Amino acid sequence: NAGVTQTPKFQVLKTGQSMTLQCAQDMNHNSMYWYRQDPGMGLRLIYYSASEGTTDKGEVPNGYNVSRLNKREFSLRLESAAPSQTSVYFCASSERSGGPETQYFGPGTRLLVL
Amino acid sequence: GESVGLHLPTLSVQEGDNSIINCAYSNSASDYFIWYKQESGKGPQFIIDIRSNMDKRQGQRVTVLLNKTVKHLSLQIAATQPGDSAVYFCAEIGRTGANNLFFGTGTRLTVIP
Numbered sequence: 110n111a112g113v114t115q116t117p118k119f120q121v122l123k124t125g126q127s128m129t130l131q132c133a134q135d136m137n138h139n140s141m142y143w144y145r146q147d148p149g150m151g152l153r154l155i156y157y158s159a160s161e162g163t164t165d166k167g168e169v170p171n172g173y174n175v176s177r178l179n180k181r182e183f184s185l186r187l188e189s190a191a192p193s194q195t196s197v198y199f200c201a202s203s204e205r206s207g208g209p210e211t212q213y214f215g216p217g218t219r220l221l222v223l
Numbered sequence: 224g225e226s227v228g229l230h231l232p233t234l235s236v237q238e239g240d241n242s243i244i245n246c247a248y249s250n251s252a253s254d255y256f257i258w259y260k261q262e263s264g265k266g267p268q269f270i271i272d273i274r275s276n277m278d279k280r281q282g283q284r285v286t287v288l289l290n291k292t293v294k295h296l297s298l299q300i301a302a303t304q305p306g307d308s309a310v311y312f313c314a315e316i317g318r319t320g321a322n323n324l325f326f327g328t329g330t331r332l333t334v335i336p
Contacts (some may be wrong), residue, residue, distance in 0.1 A: 217265070
């Protein structure tokens, strides 16, 4: 099992450009999540998907959209990138939502917005 | 609101010594906590978890202690090794009805050979 995979590993954007971060998991998990991690800070939840077909906002959703394409894949889109979105983005998955569940994380996507 | 924080941002220990990383949380209703290890350039990796109906849980070389009275969580690493050098986060399951985690800022553990 590859676990949680993310693409790309690194991306540089200019202000105003758009891009989509891809995430896939092969653990048959129901729930998936997108976090951002900034220097000196813990991870902050952007969006999550409790199950296929549902998505909900997390702590910092502004400037982002998500799509739960199927059970395996959960993408994060930046429609008009801003320098404040420079960060490391982590995707995670867990077996189910609504109860205490360990989340498993991907390796991250490092995004630089100029 | 909820907050999960760490007392010490950095910790240096000699190889072979025991390490203790502390964490304070503010939501007394939280009932599940997780410790993650994050090595440079990688995603957080699950270490150990504990539920509120327990005060201690042991894994391989790691022990988590939970003191609900003072809302304090600690991670003990026995016989610390160079490979243990990383940032350690405690996390609390969110209270919003969804399974999301609230992370502290992390403690950087450096093991001195």
